[in-house]
Amino acid sequence: MTGEDVMGKEVKGNKKLNWPKPYFAVVFTAQRSLSGDDIYEITSDRMMDLAQQQPGFLGVESVRGDDGLGITVSYWRDRDAIRAWRENSEHLIAQEMGRQEFYQWYRVRIAEVTDDHAFFADTAI
Amino acid sequence: MTGEDVMGKEVKGNKKLNWPKPYFAVVFTAQRSLSGDDIYEITSDRMMDLAQQQPGFLGVESVRGDDGLGITVSYWRDRDAIRAWRENSEHLIAQEMGRQEFYQWYRVRIAEVTDDHAFFADTAI
Numbered sequence: 001m002t003g004e005d006v007m008g009k010e011v012k013g014n015k016k017l018n019w020p021k022p023y024f025a026v027v028f029t030a031q032r033s034l035s036g037d038d039i040y041e042i043t044s045d046r047m048m049d050l051a052q053q054q055p056g057f058l059g060v061e062s063v064r065g066d067d068g069l070g071i072t073v074s075y076w077r078d079r080d081a082i083r084a085w086r087e088n089s090e091h092l093i094a095q096e097m098g099r100q101e102f103y104q105w106y107r108v109r110i111a112e113v114t115d116d117h118a119f120f121a122d123t124a125i
Numbered sequence: 126m127t128g129e130d131v132m133g134k135e136v137k138g139n140k141k142l143n144w145p146k147p148y149f150a151v152v153f154t155a156q157r158s159l160s161g162d163d164i165y166e167i168t169s170d171r172m173m174d175l176a177q178q179q180p181g182f183l184g185v186e187s188v189r190g191d192d193g194l195g196i197t198v199s200y201w202r203d204r205d206a207i208r209a210w211r212e213n214s215e216h217l218i219a220q221e222m223g224r225q226e227f228y229q230w231y232r233v234r235i236a237e238v239t240d241d242h243a244f245f246a247d248t249a250i
Contacts, residue, residue: 025152025236027198029186033246061154063190071188071196073152099244107243111150111236118232119224121158 015120019058022112024076030098030106032068040102043094050090056081075113082110140245144183147237149201155223155231157193165227168219175215181206200238207235 032040051057056077064070076082085091098106157165176182181202189195201207210216223231 025150025234027150027152027238029198061152061196063188063194063196065188065190069188071186071198073154073196073198099246103244103246105243105245107241109150109238110240111238113152113234113236115235116232118230119228120230121224121228 015118017059017116017118019075020077022114023058024079024082025109025111025113026074026076026082027109027111028070028072028074028106029109030070030072030102031104032064032070033102033104034068036101039097043097043102047091047094050088051085054081054085054088056084079110140243142184142241142243144200145202147239148183149204149207150234150236150238151199151201151207152234152236153195153197153199153231154234155195155197155227156229157189157195158227158229159193161226164222168222168227172216172219175213176210179206179210179213181209204235 048060048062051060051074058075058077060072060074062070062072074085076085173185173187176185176199183200183202185197185199187195187197199210201210
């Protein structure tokens with residue numbers, strides 16, 4: 001499973017988001033290094049699965065461009081859920097692998113989402 | 126200029142963000158349609174330039190994947206700056222073109238960023 005898959009399912013399946021507001025977002029922007037492709041894919045897919053099993057997880061959107069720049073935005077019910085996920089033991093190992101191997105740099109932002117709106121073309125699924 | 130260029134310059138040139146907290150983010154997640162490539166590129170580049178000229182603009186990160194899914198996160202000093210940008214006359218026209226032509230769907234979220242942190246590998250530029 002890739003981030004794109006998660007995104008597609010999540011958004012297309014939920015045109016109306018019934019998420020209690022405010023909810024919270026983690027914006028993870030990262031530049032992949034040129035090494036460790038296989039283990040990166042395995043780790044990334046595992047983290048995507050694991051995140052979705054966490055209490056308070058609402059959804060995720062993830063895109064990576066050809067140049068290795070990626071943005072993943074995950075959505076959570078509250079700040080405690082984000083904290084618990086950040087401190088998840090398996091996730092902590094993945095974070096360390098990210099610093100050692102996967103990323104040239106990354107930036108993490110925590111934000112409170114207060115408004116959202118969406119558009120869907122008539123031709124969209 | 127592409128969003129990726131903006132991103133690269135913005136982040137690599139500013140390891141420490143001296144942005145007053147809290148600042149605000151607009152998370153724009155969008156699925157491109159298969160039409161209008163040339164006019165889309167022109168419009169997208171123009172909006173990226175124009176956004177940066179707006180009062181209260183702080184920065185932008187933008188990625189689009191091969192499947193046409195994109196995430197653009199723009200950062201702003203306050204909610205008034207976001208409102209003014211949303212109502213910019215040239216931007217309003219681009220938004221309408223987005224609905225008519227460029228996107229199968231999109232979702233816009235407004236969020237207040239309360240925390241950020243970053244990692245840069247020793248080998249990173």
